[in-house]
Amino acid sequence: MSSRDAVLAAAPRVLATQPTASMAEIAAAAGVGRATLHRHFASREDLLREIGQRSLDQWAASMDEARVLEAAESGDATVIRACLVDLLTRYVADAQAFGIALTDPTVLNDPELREGAERCFVDELRLHGAAQATGVLRPDVPPRWLGHVLYGLLVAVRDALVEGDIAPRDAAGLVVTAFLEGSGAR
Amino acid sequence: MSSRDAVLAAAPRVLATQPTASMAEIAAAAGVGRATLHRHFASREDLLREIGQRSLDQWAASMDEARVLEAAESGDATVIRACLVDLLTRYVADAQAFGIALTDPTVLNDPELREGAERCFVDELRLHGAAQATGVLRPDVPPRWLGHVLYGLLVAVRDALVEGDIAPRDAAGLVVTAFLEGSGAR
DNA sequence: CCCATGTGAGACATTGAAGTCTCACATCAG
DNA sequence: CTGATGTGAGACTTCAATGTCTCACATGGG
Structure with missing residues (x-):
């Protein structure tokens, strides 16, 4: 594994638990010299942006793999619902790999990344719109709220x-249930 | 309003949109000199901790006002459900006042605040436990997950x-619905 | 062997925010 | 008026992290 890949693998991991980790700490976690880290990423912002971009790529890839647009255009409630579940499951995996990108200010405020996220x-x-139109998701809320x-x-x-409050293997199911059915008893 | 109160009012507001705002920016937003800000809060950490502590106090107050423990001990599903809705509504208001405390690393990692939060x-x-036991919340998930x-x-x-995606007056209702009923159509 | 490439270690410089200090000024209670 | 208190402005110091640079070394292809 190249040192660049080592960094890109380690950085999201450390930052997940220590969002303010310094470049030195990130380098150490990647088993790489500080100078080497700066060779690949000129600045901390650069590194964060790269991680953010990768998380966007992953977001797009997950939607692609779940055939989101295809499902949306199908107008078939069963297809749409299955697609949603598939998508959420992928998201949960992505959130573990790129959790830092969910809340890091550098990522969230970068204009280019914001534009990509909006896309x-x-x-x-x-x-979501198709799901609301076909009775899969409740129609009485703003789509963006979803x-x-x-x-x-x-x-x-x-x-x-x-924090270890849930088991990794349960994660996706809990999210899907919480999103679709809520936490109220049936 | 004392300058201290001005700071404690302004800081959460600026930090809500700019979590990395500097002391100088916070002071400016509060209409207060930088020196004055430091007179009241020796360090940035101090300020963040104070905000975190206040958010904890508010959390406790909201639970108190919603009579959480009383409801939990009542064992009455109707009471518990009403309490939950009341509590969520209060939380939504609190989240607007102390949004920064939800995700700021300084707040989240402070040992004392963590202890208070856990309490x-x-x-x-x-x-949650009482709600699960009385059929208000689904019993098949870890309470902490709730x-x-x-x-x-x-x-x-x-x-x-x-981001202006929902109207302030709709906020509480959307959260209550999302939590209890989920986003799936009935 | 030899060179090219990438690396680690560590010294060094830079920077930007944090934190300190002084002083003049406003306010207000007495 | 007068002293006490709190404040704003701004100069100043400190500090930690960032970013730069050099050099010796390892590795691997030729």
Whole structure:
């Protein structure tokens, strides 16, 4: 594994538990010299942006793999619902790999990344819209609110896993249930 | 309003949109000199801790006002459900006032604050436990997970409000519904 | 063997925010 | 008026992390 890959593997891991970790700490965690870290990423911002970009790529990839647009256009409630579940499951995995990108100010405030996020979000909204139109998701809430709820649940599952309050293998199921059925008893 | 109160009012507001705001920016937002800010709060950590402590006090106060422990001990599903809704509504208001405390590393990592948070959480868990036992909340998930879901929804509503995706007057209802009923259509 | 490449260690410089200090000024109670 | 208190402005110091640079070394291809 190249030292660059070592950094890109280690950084999200440390930052997940220590969002303010210094470059020195990140380098150490990656088993790499501080100078080497700076060779690959000129600044801390650079590194964070790269991680943010990768999380966006992963977001897009997950939507792609779940065939979000295809499902949205199908107009078939069963397909849409299955797609949603598939998507959420992928998101949960992504949130563990790129948890830092969910809440880091550097990532959240970067104009380019924001634009990329909005682009992904628009695609996701297609699915939510189709889900609302076909009776899969409740129609009486703003579609963008559904995105926020999803986001919040990913933050929740990330933290719950970090603190060891839920088992990794249960994570996806808990999120899917919480999102679709809520936490109220049936 | 004393300058100290001005700071304690302004700081959470600026930090809500700029979590990395400098002391100088906070002072400016409070309409107060930088020296004055340091007179009241020796360090940035001090200020953040004070805000964190106040958010904990508010958390405790909200549980108190919603009569959480009383409801938990009542064993009455109707009472418990009403208490939960009341509590969530209060939380939504609190999340707007102290949104920064939800995700700021300084607040989240301070040992004393963590201990205080855990103490509040334990009380909240009593309610969740009672709610699960009386068929108000689903019994098939870890009680602590319910706390995380709630937390995630507060982060979601905070961000949705900051970005203007939902109307302030709808916020509480959206959170209550998302938590209890989920986002799936009935 | 030899060179090219990438690396670690560590010295060094830079920077930007934090924190300190002084002083003049406003306010207000007595 | 007068002293006490709190304040704003701004100069100043400190400090920790960032970013730069050099050099010796390892490795691997030729």
